[in-house]
Amino acid sequence: MLGAVTLCQDWKTKAMDKPWITEGPREFERWLALGQVDPRQVERIREGLEITAQERISEVGGDQSPEVFFPGLTARPWWSRDDFPWIDDLEAAAPVIRGEFQAFDQDVDHTAPAPTGLAEDGKWRALYLACIGRPYARNLPAFTQTLKTLSAIPGGTNSGMTYFSTVLGGTHIAPHSGFTNAHLRCHLSLINTEGSRIRVANEERSWDEGKALVFDDSYEHEVWNQGSDRRTVLLLDFWHPDLTAPEITALTHMMDIWRRMYSRHFWAHQVAA
Structure with missing residues (x-):
C-alpha cells in the first residue's frame, strides 16, 4: 500500500522524462483501431494528445499550463x-x-x-x-x-x-x-x-x-x-462539462494508460535508484 500512496504523492511532480506523454498519440491510435468510437467524435482528444507530445501547450494554452491540454474547452479560472x-x-x-x-x-x-x-x-x-x-x-x-x-x-x-x-x-x-x-x-x-x-x-x-x-x-x-x-x-x-460521451470514453481509457505507464516508469526509477 505504501507504493500506491507514493504514486499518488509523486503524480505530476517528477521532473523526468515522461513516456505517458510522448507516447500518448501512439497509444490513442492503437485504441482507435479497436473501433469502439467514431474517430471523428474524438478529434479534440487526438489533437490534444499531439499538442501535448509536441510540447506546444505554452503556444496554445494561454494562461492554462496543465501537463496534458485539450483545445476547445471553455476556459476560465x-x-x-x-x-x-x-x-x-x-x-x-x-x-x-x-x-x-x-x-x-x-x-x-x-x-x-x-x-x-x-x-x-x-x-x-x-x-x-x-x-x-x-x-x-x-x-x-x-x-x-x-x-x-x-x-x-x-x-x-x-x-x-x-x-x-x-x-x-x-x-x-x-x-x-x-x-x-x-x-x-x-x-x-x-x-x-x-x-x-x-x-x-x-x-x-x-x-x-x-x-x-x-x-x-x-x-x-x-x-x-x-x-x-x-x-x-x-x-x-x-x-469538464464541455466533453461529450465519446470523449469521456476516450479519456477514461487514456487515464488508465497514463496511470499504468506512469506506474511502470516510477518503479523502474525506484529500482535503479
Missing part, C-alpha cells in the same frame, strides 16, 4: 455554482461527509503527505478515495455515504484525484497547476480556519465551511493557511 446542479446535494451532505472523515481519522492517522515539493514536509496531507482515476480500495469501506454522494457527479471518483486535503496552520502550498484541463476541481469545505485562502490565476477566494468552490486547476494556483488550526476540504476532480 473560477466557475459558478450555478453551472453544476449537483452542488446543492454535495453541500447538503457536508455534515455526513465530515462525520465519516472524522470517524475514520480520529484514532489513527491514515493520511499521507500530499504532492512533494509544494509545501513543507508533513504540512499538507491527503486521505485518498481515488488516485489518478482509480479507487483507493483500502479507504472506501469507511466512506459509503460520501461515495454515494460523489456517484452523482460526472467523474467524481474516476476522472483524476479524490481525497480529503488537510493543510496545517502556518502552511503555504506553492504555485502549481493540475494535470489536465479535461477536468475541473471542486473543494467542499469541511473544516475551515481563519486565514485560509486560495489563489487561482489572478483571483483569491476563501472557503466557507459546508460550501463548495469550483475552479479549473489547469491555471496556476496556490494555497495559504495562516491560521493556527488545520483546514480540510474534500477535493474532487470531475469531467
